[in-house]
Amino acid sequence: MRTHTSPVQVRAMERLKPPFRAIVPGKVFRNESTDASHEHTFHQMEGLCIGKDVSVGHLIGAMKTLLRGIFGREIEIRLRPGYFPFVEPGFELDARCPFCKDGCSVCKRSTWIELLPCGMVHPNVLKAGGIDPEQWTGFAFGLGLSRLVMLRHGIDDVRMLLSGDLRFLEQF
Numbered sequence: 377m378r379t380h381t382s383p384v385q386v387r388a389m390e391r392l393k394p395p396f397r398a399i400v401p402g403k404v405f406r407n408e409s410t411d412a413s414h415e416h417t418f419h420q421m422e423g424l425c426i427g428k429d430v431s432v433g434h435l436i437g438a439m440k441t442l443l444r445g446i447f448g449r450e451i452e453i454r455l456r457p458g459y460f461p462f463v464e465p466g467f468e469l470d471a472r473c474p475f476c477k478d479g480c481s482v483c484k485r486s487t488w489i490e491l492l493p494c495g496m497v498h499p500n501v502l503k504a505g506g507i508d509p510e511q512w513t514g515f516a517f518g519l520g521l522s523r524l525v526m527l528r529h530g531i532d533d534v535r536m537l538l539s540g541d542l543r544f545l546e547q548f
């Protein structure tokens with residue numbers, strides 16, 4: 377029972393020859409107490425793009441395109457430095473809260489929502505996948521699908537998603 381979808385990166389690298397792009401949705405499991413924003417089982421979507429001269433600019437462009445598609449309008453984003461073992465440099469990507477202009481309960485009054493960890497694929501990860509880091513670079517992200525669904529539909533308790541409650545499910 378994996379805790380995140382990042383392990384699929386190496387499987388993609390083993391099967392595909394660069395340049396390539398891969399998108400892998402999957403169920404992940406955590407051993408933690410549940411509350412409105414934590415659940416033991418949820419869905420992530422891993423993204424990996426390997427090519428010539430792939431840069432942070434491509435990562436930002438891809439994320440903005442994805443959010444525009446989901447929310448139907450331009451969503452402002454920001455990157456903060458973050459440490460994740462598979463990427464260097466690594467970032468926390470925040471999206472401007474789609475529900476308010478000057479703070480609400482969803483964004484905890486900050487107007488930003490922490491959306492996903494991402495970064496440039498670490499050269500050692502490329503090497504482990506049989507890809508020459510001198511020739512190829514890439515970016516990767518781990519999107520929390522459950523969190524995105526909550527944002528898209530204004531759901532304030534993650535536990536509703538797996539509750540099996542028909543009053544909730546029949547709304548979709």
Ligand SMILES: [Zn+2]
Nearest residue numbers: 473476480483
């Ligand atoms: Zn807000």
